[in-house]
Amino acid sequence: MGRLNRDEADRWAARWVMEDGIVWDDLSWWALNRLYGIDLPAGESGGYLHDDEQVRTWLAELRKRRAM
Template sequence: MSSLQPTRADVEAQFVALLNGSSTRDEVDRWAAQWDGADIDDDLVWWALDKLHGVDMAHGPGGPYLHDDEQIASWLALFRSMAS
C-alpha cells in the first residue's frame, strides 16, 4: 500500500475510469482494496472507497454484477454533490 492517502480526485478518477471503460471492475476493486483498514482522514473518500471495494462482485458465477453502471453513476453523482 502506498504511504499516501487517496485524494478525492483519485477516487473520482476511479469512478470515471470504471464508467468509461478505461478500467475494469477488477482493477478498480483492487485499487480500492489496498486502502481497506487504512486510517483515511477524509470521510467522503472513505465512503467512496467502501463503494468501489467490491464493485466487481456478482450475483453468483456468471451472474450479473450486484451494482450496475446506473448505480455506480449515481454513486459518482452523490460523491460529487457531497464534495462541493
Template structure:
C-alpha cells in the same frame, strides 16, 4: 516514491524478520490520493478500468495502515471495494452501471457540500 509509511519490525517474538507499516505514522491522505477515488469511478464507468482492478485498488486503500480517510472518501472507497460482486451465475454484477453513476454523482455532491 511510496505514499505508504515506512516499514518497521513487528513484535514477532524476537525473531526480527517480519515487517509492517509504522502504526504511529497516521496521516491524512493527500489531495491527489483523495482525487484518485473519483478518478477510479470515472475510469470504471468509461471502461478504462475493470471492476476487478477497481475492487483490488480500493481494497488496498481501505486496508492501508496509517491513512486517516475523511468520511466522504471512506464512504466512496467502500462501494468500490466490492464493485466486482456478481449478482448471480448469469454474469451480471450486483451493482449495475446506473448505480456506479449514482455513486459518482453522490461523491461529487458530497465533495462540493462537505
C-alpha cells in the same frame, strides 16, 4: 465508464481499505467503500451485484458531496 475495469477498481480500493494506519476523511472512506466490492457477481446470471446505473448514482453522489 472510466479507465479501470471493475476488477482493477476493486483491487485498487481494497489496497487502501485494508491498509492499517491510514485515517480517511468521511468522503474518501465512503468512496473507497463503494469501489471495494464493485466487481461482486450478482449470481449465476453473470451480471454484477451493483449495476452500471447504481455506479452512476454513486458518482453523482460523490460529486454532490465534494461540492459541499
